[in-house]
Amino acid sequence: xxxxxxxxxxxxxxxxxxxxxxxxxxxxxFISSTHSTEQILSGDHNLWIGSALAANFQAxxxxxxxxxxxxxxxxxxxxxxxxxxxVVLSAMAGYAFAIYRFRASRTLFIVIMxxxxxPSQVTLVPLFILMSHLHLINTWWAIILPALVNVFGVFLxxxxxxxxxxxxxxAARIDGLSEGRIFWQIVMPLMxxxxxxxxxxxxxxxxxxxxxxLVVLNTSSAYTIPVALSTLENSMTIPNYxxxxxxxxxxxxxxxxLFLFLRRNFVSGIMAGFNR
Amino acid sequence: MAIDTSHSTRxxxxxxxxxxxxxxxxxxxxxxxxxxxTIFLVxxxxxxxxxxxxxxQGGALVFRGLFQYQKLFSDTEFWHxxxxxxxxxxxxxxxxxxxxxxFASLLNSRRLKFRAFFQLGFFVPILIDMxxxxxxxxxxxxxxxxxxxxxxxxxxxxxxxxxxxxAAKVAIMIALTWHWTGYNVVILLGGMQSxxxxxxxxxxxxxxxxxxxxxxxxxxxxxxxxxxxxxxxTIGTLQLFVEPFILTSGGPDNAxxxxxxxxxxxxxxxxxxxYASAVAFVLAILIGILSLxxxxxxxxxxxx
Numbered sequence: 001x002x003x004x005x006x007x008x009x010x011x012x013x014x015x016x017x018x019x020x021x022x023x024x025x026x027x028x029x030f031i032s033s034t035h036s037t038e039q040i041l042s043g044d045h046n047l048w049i050g051s052a053l054a055a056n057f058q059a060x061x062x063x064x065x066x067x068x069x070x071x072x073x074x075x076x077x078x079x080x081x082x083x084x085x086x087v088v089l090s091a092m093a094g095y096a097f098a099i100y101r102f103r104a105s106r107t108l109f110i111v112i113m114x115x116x117x118x119p120s121q122v123t124l125v126p127l128f129i130l131m132s133h134l135h136l137i138n139t140w141w142a143i144i145l146p147a148l149v150n151v152f153g154v155f156l157x158x159x160x161x162x163x164x165x166x167x168x169x170x171a172a173r174i175d176g177l178s179e180g181r182i183f184w185q186i187v188m189p190l191m192x193x194x195x196x197x198x199x200x201x202x203x204x205x206x207x208x209x210x211x212x213x214l215v216v217l218n219t220s221s222a223y224t225i226p227v228a229l230s231t232l233e234n235s236m237t238i239p240n241y242x243x244x245x246x247x248x249x250x251x252x253x254x255x256x257x258l259f260l261f262l263r264r265n266f267v268s269g270i271m272a273g274f275n276r
Numbered sequence: 277m278a279i280d281t282s283h284s285t286r287x288x289x290x291x292x293x294x295x296x297x298x299x300x301x302x303x304x305x306x307x308x309x310x311x312x313x314t315i316f317l318v319x320x321x322x323x324x325x326x327x328x329x330x331x332x333q334g335g336a337l338v339f340r341g342l343f344q345y346q347k348l349f350s351d352t353e354f355w356h357x358x359x360x361x362x363x364x365x366x367x368x369x370x371x372x373x374x375x376x377x378x379f380a381s382l383l384n385s386r387r388l389k390f391r392a393f394f395q396l397g398f399f400v401p402i403l404i405d406m407x408x409x410x411x412x413x414x415x416x417x418x419x420x421x422x423x424x425x426x427x428x429x430x431x432x433x434x435x436x437x438x439x440x441x442x443a444a445k446v447a448i449m450i451a452l453t454w455h456w457t458g459y460n461v462v463i464l465l466g467g468m469q470s471x472x473x474x475x476x477x478x479x480x481x482x483x484x485x486x487x488x489x490x491x492x493x494x495x496x497x498x499x500x501x502x503x504x505x506x507x508x509x510t511i512g513t514l515q516l517f518v519e520p521f522i523l524t525s526g527g528p529d530n531a532x533x534x535x536x537x538x539x540x541x542x543x544x545x546x547x548x549x550x551y552a553s554a555v556a557f558v559l560a561i562l563i564g565i566l567s568l569x570x571x572x573x574x575x576x577x578x579x580x
Binding site for chain 1: 299301302303304305306308309310312313315316317318319320321323324327375378379382383385387388389394397398399400401402403404405406407408409411412413414415416418420422454457458459462463466486511515517518521522536539540543544549552553556557559560563564567568
């Protein structure tokens with residue numbers, strides 16, 4: 001009995017330790033956004049809300065190098081737009097591969113799967129050259145267009161459609177529905193769980209992508225969140241830690257809100273991203 | 277008999293009609309994806325291959341064969357960068373997965389109170405942007421930061437985390453472990469749910485304790501997932517970029533230079549596109565080998 005109590009105590013102690021280690025840096029980020037640099041650097045590890053939030057906010061608004069609010073807007077637009085289209089394109093392609101038999105389908109699918117193995121860094125240089133030729137450097141399109149190709153999405157959707165009941169499709173065909181209407185009105189609404197899982201993976205990837213936007217964006221008004229955050233600290237002659245942490249906090253809030261609303265889908269999205 | 281024939285002809289005609297109608301459909305469904313796939317992925321990959329076999333001379337690409345690759349072969353800076361990520365992943369990936377396996381088991385325990393709440397806490401690091409968390413860690417790793425403070429309690433003198441070659445590597449490992457352990461925990465928790473409860477009950481009847489159960493049931497059952505996670509983490513670490521870019525810029529003394537950071541500098545600070553493409557392809561080959569391995573492992577495991 002006592003042994004069991006000790007075991008329980010130990011179990012909770014270890015979990016709480018891990019929990020604190022997981023949450024503390026984020027908590028610290030939010031707390032530090034309300035402190036001044038001197039308070040942060042003083043080394044007394046203040047763990048409660050400070051008084052410098054307004055000052056940090058002012059500093060962020062008047063920062064001429066980086067406009068974090070615009071960056072949040074840019075990131076939101078890019079992520080929502082590219083995710084929506086990429087999910088639809090992937091679903092359509094996955095549907096074609098799963099439901100129909102057609103010439104070259106196997107070859108095409110193998111080509112697509114091979115491209116899944118090639119890391120994205122390979123296309124950095126050629127895409128940069130392509131975007132310069134198209135005069136899209138410094139525009140949202142430079143980021144959106146390559147993000148429309150979601151190869152993993154095609155794979156995921158094909159797997160999902162493979163289990164789709166064929167009788168349902170045949171019934172709809174007998175009722176005289178066109179193939180397009182069957183897809184949009186019958187199949188897609190039933191695929192909502194997989195679609196939202198894929199959307200979350202795509203959204204997260206877009207929201208946190210640093211490398212490619214860093215390459216194609218060089219005016220601050222076009223920056224996405226990761227680019228804006230990465231330039232913020234470098235642009236300061238005297239680093240303002242509170243201001244940096246406030247910007248990081250603001251960049252994190254949309255993700256946390258999204259998570260609160262779509263918690264279940266997040267977990268299934270992560271599992272889907274993993275079970276490839 | 278006559279009716280039968282006409283019926284079967286009708287069926288055949290219907291079938292043919294349906295097939296005709298279907299003929300165009302798959303291509304129409306595929307077309308939009310194939311267009312962007314060709315322009316923004318296949319085309320660029322092929323062009324990158326061509327660029328890596330050439331060099332820019334007077335504004336034009338000139339075919340140079342394997343020249344860039346030969347140069348790369350004797351480029352100590354690239355191999356140093358590759359060695360850095362190999363050192364990081366050889367240490368960090370096992371540590372992270374062991375931590376993930378332990379915490380996933382604890383978080384799955386029925387004796388744990390507020391289970392959902394604790395699980396949520398482990399999930400949170402996944403939600404934060406990589407630049408944001410790297411910035412946080414650059415502050416936490418300060419001379420007077422919390423990490424040195426905690427070490428101070430155990431009598432360790434303050435460490436200049438980002439200014440010392442070995443410490444900087446460890447700092448990146450700490451940051452990576454913080455960010456990704458929860459992700460692996462979530463996946464392991466999912467896998468644990470699929471272990472049938474009877475297995476545990478049967479072993480308890482046979483007199484196995486919790487630790488024995490963990491070692492001879494839980495871990496073997498999760499092994500396919502753990503192998504899979506280790507391959508994914510290895511691929512991810514080979515592509516390491518954001519953390520060293522923000523925390524150390526590859527320093528001190530190139531101790532945290534990574535292949536992708538090197539590629540970024542070669543391509544977009546020195547504008548050696550041909551050479552950068554060769555770097556990208558060597559990286560792609562390494563990752564391709566690992567991906568193949570991953571697919572084979574996935575096919576071997578029967579957890580899915």
